Amino acid sequence: MEPLITDEKPRYARLHGDDENIPENPEALALVQKWKRSFYILLASSLSVIFILFGVGIYSILSLQDCSPSKPGVVIPYSPAPVKYVNKWLTGDPDTKKFMGKPRPELDQAWHDLLDSTLIRYSADELFLANNATSVQHKDGGFVGGLGISHSLHCLKRLKQYIHPEYYYNHETQDWDELYSHADHCLESLRQEILCNADVNIYTLKWTPHSRFKPTVKVPQPHACVDWEALHDWMKGRQARLEDMVGPPESLFEGKDSKEKASAKSAQEG
């Protein structure tokens, strides 16, 4: 506080700041200093605790971005795909009949619809978040790619076709070695994916008249499944076609004949 500039003698006593109330008595002075020390120690400890809690909070928020609570300690790769879960009894799919049995137009249509929008568009930002990936470019900007599930479904469809070669393949022109290695690749790919996403839901057994030695696997417990309908709708909204892709550079095909070009194209179409 500035003293008033007047001719009068100031009417205020000198200010002592925070020492204002210090008693003159040395014992009381020591006591006050002891309290002050305790106060500063308490203040320092409180601030430390606050900083530590703040740090732990920030760390948790940052690590939550990488790890879901159910997969602690691993990095969950980025994907823009919306994942919602629904409970399902896996044997209760009303569409099962369409996908099973002998080849027929209804079955082919069901598998065709399942693989609708296998190719989808990605923005450059999305691929950057996905471990800075690169992909084939889309003619209208951005990139074209897919989701892991589309590769698995493609493989299942290939295997379904492979067990009905008389219906799906032209026996005159078919490259059987290529067909075999593609089916084998698909089996191996599905094996790895099944292990990767190990289903740990409990299965139970029951005795049936079918056998005295081996019980039957009972209907599994309810599963928490990705909502495929919702995911597929999202994929359909981003659908890309082969014709939308910026093609390969001609230099890739120097010295190769057109048959190889054609088989490279059919491999992409899957």
Ligand SMILES: *[C@@H]1O[C@H](CO)[C@@H](O)[C@H](O)[C@H]1NC(C)=O
């Ligand atoms: C992302 O990839 C591109 C090319 O593939 C590379 O030039 C760039 O340095 C990468 N950026 C980061 C942050 O890794």
